[in-house]
Structures are given as C-alpha cells and as structure tokens.
Amino acid sequence: MSKQERIKILYVDDEINNLHGFKASFRLDYNVFIANNTVEAADILNNHPDIRVIFCDQRMPDKTGVEFFGEIRGQHPHPVRMLLTGYTDIESVIDAINMGHIFRYIKKPWTDADIRSAVDEGNKFYLANSMLAIKNEELQKAYNELDKFAYSVTHDMRGPLLSILGAVDVAQNIDDIGEIREMLGLMELSVKKLDNFIQNIHDYYNLKRGDLQITDIDFNKVITDQEDIYRITAKMNNIDFKTDVQQNEPFRCDEMSMKVILNNLLSNAFKYQKKNNSDKFVHLNVSIDKGLAHIQVKDNGIGIHENHIGEIFNMFFRATSEEVGSGFGLYNVKDALLKLNGEIKVDSVIDGGTTFSVTIPSK
Amino acid sequence: MTQQKLHFIVIDDSKLDCFIAEKIIRNTGMSESIRSFVDAKEALEHIKNNQATDATIKTILIVDIQMPVMNGFEFVEAFEQLPEEIQKDYTIYVLSSSINESDLNRVRNYKSVKHFLNKPLTSNTLSALVELV
Numbered sequence: 001m002s003k004q005e006r007i008k009i010l011y012v013d014d015e016i017n018n019l020h021g022f023k024a025s026f027r028l029d030y031n032v033f034i035a036n037n038t039v040e041a042a043d044i045l046n047n048h049p050d051i052r053v054i055f056c057d058q059r060m061p062d063k064t065g066v067e068f069f070g071e072i073r074g075q076h077p078h079p080v081r082m083l084l085t086g087y088t089d090i091e092s093v094i095d096a097i098n099m100g101h102i103f104r105y106i107k108k109p110w111t112d113a114d115i116r117s118a119v120d121e122g123n124k125f126y127l128a129n130s131m132l133a134i135k136n137e138e139l140q141k142a143y144n145e146l147d148k149f150a151y152s153v154t155h156d157m158r159g160p161l162l163s164i165l166g167a168v169d170v171a172q173n174i175d176d177i178g179e180i181r182e183m184l185g186l187m188e189l190s191v192k193k194l195d196n197f198i199q200n201i202h203d204y205y206n207l208k209r210g211d212l213q214i215t216d217i218d219f220n221k222v223i224t225d226q227e228d229i230y231r232i233t234a235k236m237n238n239i240d241f242k243t244d245v246q247q248n249e250p251f252r253c254d255e256m257s258m259k260v261i262l263n264n265l266l267s268n269a270f271k272y273q274k275k276n277n278s279d280k281f282v283h284l285n286v287s288i289d290k291g292l293a294h295i296q297v298k299d300n301g302i303g304i305h306e307n308h309i310g311e312i313f314n315m316f317f318r319a320t321s322e323e324v325g326s327g328f329g330l331y332n333v334k335d336a337l338l339k340l341n342g343e344i345k346v347d348s349v350i351d352g353g354t355t356f357s358v359t360i361p362s363k
Numbered sequence: 364m365t366q367q368k369l370h371f372i373v374i375d376d377s378k379l380d381c382f383i384a385e386k387i388i389r390n391t392g393m394s395e396s397i398r399s400f401v402d403a404k405e406a407l408e409h410i411k412n413n414q415a416t417d418a419t420i421k422t423i424l425i426v427d428i429q430m431p432v433m434n435g436f437e438f439v440e441a442f443e444q445l446p447e448e449i450q451k452d453y454t455i456y457v458l459s460s461s462i463n464e465s466d467l468n469r470v471r472n473y474k475s476v477k478h479f480l481n482k483p484l485t486s487n488t489l490s491a492l493v494e495l496v
Contacts, residue, residue, distance in 0.1 A: 151463055158460040159377065159429070159482070166383040166483025173390065186379035318431030327431070 006031040007123055008048055012041040012068065013057040013084070022055075025112055030119060038068045045072060051079050053122040055106070055115070058085035058092065066096040073101060078129065080122035084108055145315065152316050152327075156197050160190040200328035203260050207335050212254040214363045219247045219286050219293070222255070226262055226284070233270050239280040246287040252363045253293070257336040262295070264329040265356050269299035272320070274351070277301075291362040300353035309346055369496065370422035373399040374406045374438065375458070376430040380482070384425060384458075387486050393493050395420055403433040407441055414449060421496060422452055425484070428459040428466060435459070439473050454496055456480055 010033040011022045019034040026032050033048065035041035038060065045051060054072075056065035063071075069081045083105040085093055093105045103122060106114050164187050171183055223243050234241035262284075269282040277300065285296045304312060308319040313334040316327035337344055342360035371394050373384040381399035388394050400406035403426070424442075428435035435457055442450065457470045460482040470479045477495075480488055 158462075162460050162482040163377055163379045163383065166485070167379060169483065169485060170383050170386045174386070183379075183382065186382055190377070190379050320431060325431075 007053070007119070008033065008051040009053045009055070009119060010035065010041060010044055010048075010051050010079070011055045012036075012038060012060075012065070014060040015057070018057070022115075026115065026119075029116070038063055038071075041068065042072060045076050045079070049076065049078075052126045053080045053082065053119050055082045055084055055118075057108075058083055058089050064092065066092055066101055069096070069101040070099075078126065080126050082106055082118050082122060084110060148315055156316075156327075157194065160194040160197075163187075163190045197328065200332060203332050204328065204335070206256060207260060207332060207339065210256070212257065212339060212363075214252050214254055217251045217253045217255060217258060217293075219245045219251065219288065222258060222262070223284065223286060225259075226266060229263070230266055230270060230282075234282070237270070237273065237280065239270060239273060239282055241282050241284075243284045244286070249288055249291075250362075251288050251291075251293055253340060253360060254363075257340055258360075260336045261333050261342075261358060262297075264333045265295075265297040265358070268329060269297050269301065269354070271325070272354070273299065273301040288362075293358075293360045293362070295358040295360070296355060297358075298353065298355040303350040303352050303354055304346070304348040305350055306348075309348060312346070313344075368395040368420065369393055369493065370395050370420055371397045371425070372406060372410070372422060373397070373425045374401075374403050374430075374435075375399070375425075375427040376401050377427070380427065380484075384484050387484055387489050390486060391489055391493060403430055403435070403438040407433070407438060410442070410449065410453070411445065414452075421454060423492070423496065424453050424455045425458050425480075426455060428457060428461050428470075436469060439476060443473070443475050450475060456492060458482055458484060 006029070008031040009026070011019060012035045013019050013022075014036060016036065019036065023032050023034055033044050033051065035044055039062075041054075041056070045054075054069075056068055058065040060068075065083050065085070069083070073081075081102045083093060083096060083102045084107075085105055086108045093102075096102045097105070103125060104118060106118055167183050167187050167190075171180055174180055174183070223245050227241070227243060230241060233239070266282065266284065273280045279300075281298075281300055283296075283298045285294075285298075287294050302320065304319055308317075311317045312319055313330050315331045317331075318325050318327040333344065336342075337358065337360070340360050340363075342358060344359075345357040346354065347357070348354040371384075371388050373381050373388075375381050375384070378401060381401065385397050385399055388397050398409070400409070406424075426435045426438055433441075439455060439457070442453075442455070453475075455473075455476045456478050457476050458480045459466065461467070467479060470476055478492070480492070
C-alpha cells in the first residue's frame, strides 16, 4: 500500500505509554492518530471523518470505551469500532457487542498480529458498508427518476396519442379538404413528438445502463454523419449550417455518448430558430487539443431566458412552448457528459442566440 | 333551449389540441368568441388586460395541466390572485391527459376550478359542460 493510501486509524487510551507503543508499532503501515482522552478523540474524528478504524481502551478515567463509542456512533457511524480490554470486563464487552456499539474486542495486552488482523477485518467491513451506502444512494436516485418518469409517461406518451384521437374524432365531421390537410399536418407533429420521445428514452437507457465502449473517434466522420442528418432540415428551413473540424491527434471516447451529445445540441439549435429571421445559422466547431475535445454549437435563434439556464439540464424541463420538445434531450447530454468526465457551458441571449461549449477529455 | 352564448379561451401548449378544441367549440354553435393560447402567461396577460365589455357573457377557460414555462396549476394560482371582479366573469375547466391521482386531487382543491376533464375533448363533453354553466 503506498504512503498516500495508508488507511487512517485512531487509538484512544489514557496511558501515554500505550499510545506511543501503538504508534511506534504501526505508523509505517497505517496513518495512526492517537488521543489521550475522549474529548481529544472526538476532535480528531471531527477533523478526520475518513478515519476507518477506532481502537479504544475500556477503562479510562473520564468515561469507559463503551460509553465513548455509544456517544460518537450517532455523529460518526462509519468508522469501525474496536474495544481494547482485559478479561475482567467481559460482561460489559458482551453488552457492548449486543447493543451494536462495537465491531469486535481485542484483549489486553494486545499483540501486533491482533491489531493487524483487526484493522484488516475492520477495513473490509468499512469498505463493504461504504459500498452499500453508495449503492443505496444510487438506488434512491434511480427510484426518484423512475417516479418522475412514470408521471411524465402519462403526459408525454399519452398526450400526443390523445391529441390524435381527438383530431380523428373532429375530422369525421369536416368536409373541407383544406381543413383536413391542416389537421393532418398537426397530427404529423404529434406523431413526431411521440417518436422523438421514444428515441430519447432509448438514448436514456443506453446511457444509463450501457457500459462505455471506448474506441478511436474520427471526428471528420462523426461530423459528416451529423451533416447528413441535418442537411435536409437546414435546406428546408433556410438555415446556414457550417461545420469545422480540426483533429490532428487521436481521440478516444464512447461513440454512442458522443452522438447523443452532438445530436441533441444540434437538433435544439435547428429547432429553436427565429421563424422570421432571414439569416438563420447553426455553426458546429470541433477541435482536438492536447487530449481535449472542444465542441461548440452556436445558433442565432430564440435564446434561453436567464432564469431558465439553470434548469435546462433537468429531466423533463422545457423552457418554451415554441416548439415540440420532450424535456429529455439536454438531460441526456448532461448524463453522457457525466460519464465522460466532460463539461458543458451555455451562453445565451434572448432573441440573440445560444452557444453550447462542451469539453471532453480523451479516454 | 334558450342557452346564452359564451366566450371561450383555450390554453394548451399543443397546437393540435388547441385546434381540436376550437373546432369542437365552434361546432356547438354556442360560442360568441374563441381564443387559444399555447403559452399560459400570455393568456393570463390577456385576461388581466381585457376585462369583458359585456359582463353578461361568461367566459369558459379550458386549461391544460402540463405545459412548459407556466403550467396549469401555476396558471390557476395566478388567476386566483386576480381581482374578484375579473374572476367572476370566468369559469375554469382543467383538461389533461394526466391520470395521476395527486394531480386530480390538486385540481379539486382550487376553488376557481369547476371541473376536471379528460383528454381528448369531445363534443359530448363540451355540450354537457356548456349546459352546466
């Protein structure tokens, strides 16, 4: 174990000689903290919450080791607690173990091997518990998202279907072909909205559950693919679409995540344009420099209100009713970036346009 | 039946739903006027600034729940802050695809909301609703 990774342990005893002996024996293997009384011990714990194992003498003048452990347990539940004591205290040891105050006890006088094995076991227990805490947190997050998800499904998936159902009902009593066409156009939008939502769910699960598959990324190819996707949209809506790629070094990344990021940023840039603007543009710049990919997507569209900038990456948040959106796209972008250790910055001016700047390190 | 004509305002972020509602309302022949808004904030501004000239004609508000920027709940809460003399000219119906219990309960707790309607709006529901006013 390297010096930085030495695990932190604390030894509390009222006998100075014991403390020094303990430190001398273990200071090379562990990061040893010693305390002469329980007040000092509590101070050390507050300053070093990452202490993993605590040894405490049972018989001390101010309080017993069991009492001390009982007190600190609430505030410092994570360090593993070990009691040092002679055979005469066996009754209190049994009580302490049964009440859950201590993990195990070590009889005095201890041997080096006793302590080493105790630290070893304690550390394993500590790691397993920390793992469990992390997993629990992840699980809680997943539950919360599932709740949100189930709620939105009624709106985002049922909504477009019910719109179409309503339209079909109304259309049966309309004879005017012009009106029917107008309704068909709106129905098409509803179908697209639903389809878009389903594609986003697909991305969401791929990002959440899938492992990253790191390969060499040729940005020229990735961007050409994106150009193919958006060329028609650009032409139809009279939007000037320019791309520029500067890649002179290899870049390794998960291609799927990269596509989710580019695709969502670009589709937003195309979607949230000002309808009557005569020089609409979307510019995509990619440059790779010293193992960092800088991606910039710039448009001169409707912009995002500053009050909403903080919320646009939240699940199901939509800042405008201007266009059909699922409120899922930027959430997926943020999620992908989290996995890639990337960052995203937004600059936006209402009616001036929006620029998203993404930085991703090569893997 | 000598039913009086009514004003209608539809608030829904889906253009198709606005369109459907307008069509159905027009078909009832009960409408003095119909306006639709895809943005609830704009609708609220409109209501604030256009006090009915003829107070004998009531206005029916049909409001969706899930909308971006200002949702149906926020709209109703803002509406209930308006002066009483404005509020009395309106009857609010909440229209939604939500089948979420807590949404329904929340709707029931607003004093200004007359009824909760399920999407899609149909001519039958609308005729029933108009007779209730």
